Amino acid sequence: MxxxxxxxxxxxxxxxxxxxxxxxxxxxxxxxxxxxxxxxxxxxxxxxxxxxxxxxxxVGLVDDTAFAAELVRSQQAGRGLARRALGHELRRKGVDDETAAAALAGVDADEERARAVELVERRVRTMRGLDRLVQTRRLAGMLARKGYDAETARAVVTDVLDGLPEHARD
Structure with missing residues (x-):
């Protein structure tokens, strides 16, 4: 049977x-x-x-709005992705532009910048002894791959490197 x-x-x-x-x-x-x-x-x-x-x-088992919001939250927290990269991920997963825009509207610019600072501070620890120019290039490249714009990347990398004892200006 x-x-x-x-x-x-x-x-x-x-x-x-x-x-x-x-x-x-x-x-x-x-x-x-x-x-x-x-x-x-x-x-x-x-x-x-x-x-x-x-x-x-x-019945609520398929919900693109909830899916997009959760993807934005988890990818921003876990991988440190910025709005641009998050938008790309949402499009890649087939979320429509309107739903993606609504999910991305919840991304706070200050939190995004703070996440960029965390990423740079964590990565710069592995770069001790490298020339400042090399550190700058590598850190800015890492942020760019995570979707941060050039202005934010430059500002964050400069601030973090200026705060390191090895780069302290006398």
């Missing part, structure tokens, strides 16, 4: 699509676009995929 039940589930494209979506969500948060892409790759008909995803949104 259980074998017949499995065959019925496999025969019903909605049940298959639901199972795929639920399996994806158990692995971690996903945007609607990511789930739609997964369903398409698995050969799910587009109308069935949209119907299943609409239902998952109705």
């Amino acid at each position: 259980s074998q017949d039940h499995e065959q019925d589930a496999e025969a019903d494209p909605r049940a298959v699509a639901r199972a795929i979506v639920l399996r994806q969500l158990t692995m971690g948060p996903r945007s609607r676009a990511q789930l739609l892409e997964k369903l398409e790759r698995r050969g799910c008909p587009e109308d069935v995929a949209r119907e299943v995803l609409d239902r998952m949104e109705e």
Whole structure:
């Protein structure tokens, strides 16, 4: 009997699509676009995929607004990403521009700068003995890769290096 039940589930494209979506969500948060892409790759008909995803949104299992807010919070805290890099991550994960903009609006400029200072202070400890120009280039490059603009990177790197005893001006 259980074998017949499995065959019925496999025969019903909605049940298959639901199972795929639920399996994806158990692995971690996903945007609607990511789930739609997964369903398409698995050969799910587009109308069935949209119907299943609409239902998952109705019950709150798929929520791009919450997904975007959580991604911004976790990537900013964990990896120290700035707005620009966070926006890129959201677009890469299929979050629409309006939802991404709303999530990025919650990024505080002062907190972003403070995170840049933390990143530079942590990294500069591994650069003792290097020429100031080399330190500046490497630190600014690290911040640029994390999405910080050139002005913020320059200001933060200069402030942190000026505060080091080895670079103290007499």
